[in-house]
Amino acid sequence: MNHYTKNTKAFGTTAAENPLERLDIQRRAVLDNDVEIEILFCGICHSDLLSAKNEWYGTTYPIVPGHEIVGKVSKIGANVTKFKVGDLAGVGCMVDSCRTCDHCHDDLEQYCENGNTMTFNSTDKHLGGQTYGGYSERIVVDEHFVLQIPENLDLAATAPLLCAGITTYSPLRHWKVGPGQKVGVVGIGGLGHMAVKIAKAMGAEVLVLTTSVAKTEDAKRLGADEVVLSTNPEQMKKHAGSLHFILDAVSAPHDINSYLSLLKVDGTLVLVGAPMEPLPIVSFNLIMGRKSFAGSLIGGIAETQEMLDFCGKHNITADIELITIDQINDAYERLLKGDVRYRFVIDIASLKK
Secondary structure (H helix, E strand, O other), X not given: OOOOEEEEEEEEEOOOOOOXXXXXXXXXXXXXXXXXXXXXXXXXOHHHHHHHOOOOOOOOOOEOOOOOEEEEEEEEOOOOOOOOOOOEEEEOOEEEOOOOOHHHHOOOHHHOOOOOEEOOOOEOOOOOOEOOOOOEOEEEEEHHHOEEOOOOOOHHHHHHHHOHHHHHHHHHHHOOOOOOOEEEEEOOOOOHHHHHHHHHHOOOEEEEEEOOHHHHHHHHHHOOOEEEEOOOHHHHHHOOOOEEEEEEOOOOOOOHHHHHOXXXXXXXXXXXXXXXXOOOOOXXXXXXXXXXXXXXXXXXXXXXXXXXXXXXXXXXXXXXXXXXXXXXXXHHHHHHOOOOXXXXXXXXXXXXX
């Protein structure tokens, strides 16, 4: 069988020091269990930039980033039952896993013991080489890893839910955040602003912890009940020992101990940001209160669908800035400076033109 679909337009780079540019990539023909999606919008995640620039030292070039993908089904394989041509569909961070290990059987494909296949820069078992992401015209993915998109949501603003949404929903859900709980969110960026919206919709009282006074008004617009300036000792002391749960979305080095002091007995702080440097922990900040310091990585496919349905029910989407394909390199520069509110999304129609 010919597994190739040639001349798919894409945007990517051939080296860490090069800007992103127009590339032609190959997509496989639709196999029996596959769904082909005509991509309409793709969000820009900070990990796209880090991968393109080889900041994580594992990039194989050429690379086409993008794992916050929404579009319309353009073709289906003979065995596909969940989708029909014309349906809205999405693809997140994964496009395959072993499906045989304990974690896969438990719908935790993100922790696949044999290594899942990421949407880009992963080994492509069909074509060889690397998988290519959503900065492209189309993508072909096994039905199991394709998500159904609620029709009531703005499609462009839904794209970031496929990464930023599930990355924050999963720990909030796992640690059973809900009514009667006081939840802290550290860092109001692409991840943090989604955490505020989702935690509020779950019924929690939401406290935003920020180093920026300028973010106070916007944090309240997003749904925060209170905003605390983490550089103000008096404001921090006021909330000491009062939080059930803290979601930390900061990827830069920061003082984790000041946030641990805000937790109640048996409280949990979960890291979803990814600082490159180790974070020193004062042991007594955990011991005195039986507190937990944890981490979380996206979510499995079933939980991602659950998140999308939850967001559809509560009318939750990301706050985005829509850009054209030729603005990607400028968007990357702005992303490095933190100059985005709160997620860039690419209009893929501009690539097709």
